[in-house]
Amino acid sequence: xxxxxxxITAAMLFTTSTMRAQTTATAPLGKTSFGFRxxxxxxxxxxxxxxxxxxxxxLVTRWNAGINLEIPxxxxxxxxxxxxxxxxxxxxxxxxxxxxxxxTVNLSYIExxxxxxxxxxxxxxxxxxxxxxxxxxxxxxNAKYSVIDSSGSNNRTEKVQYKSKVEAGDRTDRxxxxxxxxxxxxxxxxxxxxxxxxxxxxxxxxxxxxxxxYNIPNDKSVVKNTGFGLSLGYRL
Numbered sequence: 215x216x217x218x219x220x221x222i223t224a225a226m227l228f229t230t231s232t233m234r235a236q237t238t239a240t241a242p243l244g245k246t247s248f249g250f251r252x253x254x255x256x257x258x259x260x261x262x263x264x265x266x267x268x269x270x271x272x273l274v275t276r277w278n279a280g281i282n283l284e285i286p287x288x289x290x291x292x293x294x295x296x297x298x299x300x301x302x303x304x305x306x307x308x309x310x311x312x313x314x315x316x317x318t319v320n321l322s323y324i325e326x327x328x329x330x331x332x333x334x335x336x337x338x339x340x341x342x343x344x345x346x347x348x349x350x351x352x353x354x355x356n357a358k359y360s361v362i363d364s365s366g367s368n369n370r371t372e373k374v375q376y377k378s379k380v381e382a383g384d385r386t387d388r389x390x391x392x393x394x395x396x397x398x399x400x401x402x403x404x405x406x407x408x409x410x411x412x413x414x415x416x417x418x419x420x421x422x423x424x425x426x427x428y429n430i431p432n433d434k435s436v437v438k439n440t441g442f443g444l445s446l447g448y449r450l
Contacts, residue, residue, distance in 0.1 A: 264430060
């Protein structure tokens, strides 16, 4: 899967460089610009449980903020690399003997989106249509567990630790995920003449972030980040 992400990125870079070479001689391009963006995420986990059954979770509200460059590569086309701090996760409720258990996961990432953005003139501003891959690495997070039954409630919070494989000697008071994540972005929005913009973002994780466990040899678990969100941006 990492190879697929690298191939997508390489193809985008080749396409944008080719487009730039073809158009530079015929039409002047705009200048590279710097922008800020922040917004809200509605996140979830997709995948399979350890027995292979479909995973069922609830959306959680998270957020993101960061910066990006917009590099013209052709008329109305821009290459837009960025750097974001973003939070993701999910919530799961399930019935247990005599009560209910709720698990809420919050994951923090540094994320690098690499988007190709089409921005034709529309009215006094510009339409925004974009797509591309992203790569991310986990830097923090926590998991909150709550059990409510006839005896009352019992709550605990565990720190998230990022590992590809959980060994016998690892701490049992941690919730584990793989650190590396990657996937695909889609965006749709509008940039006003004053350079303020709003945007709908959709993100599909393509990497299984569930680590392997030494004591679960036939684990069929698959956990992938997925979500959508709204954000505001401003270009300098």
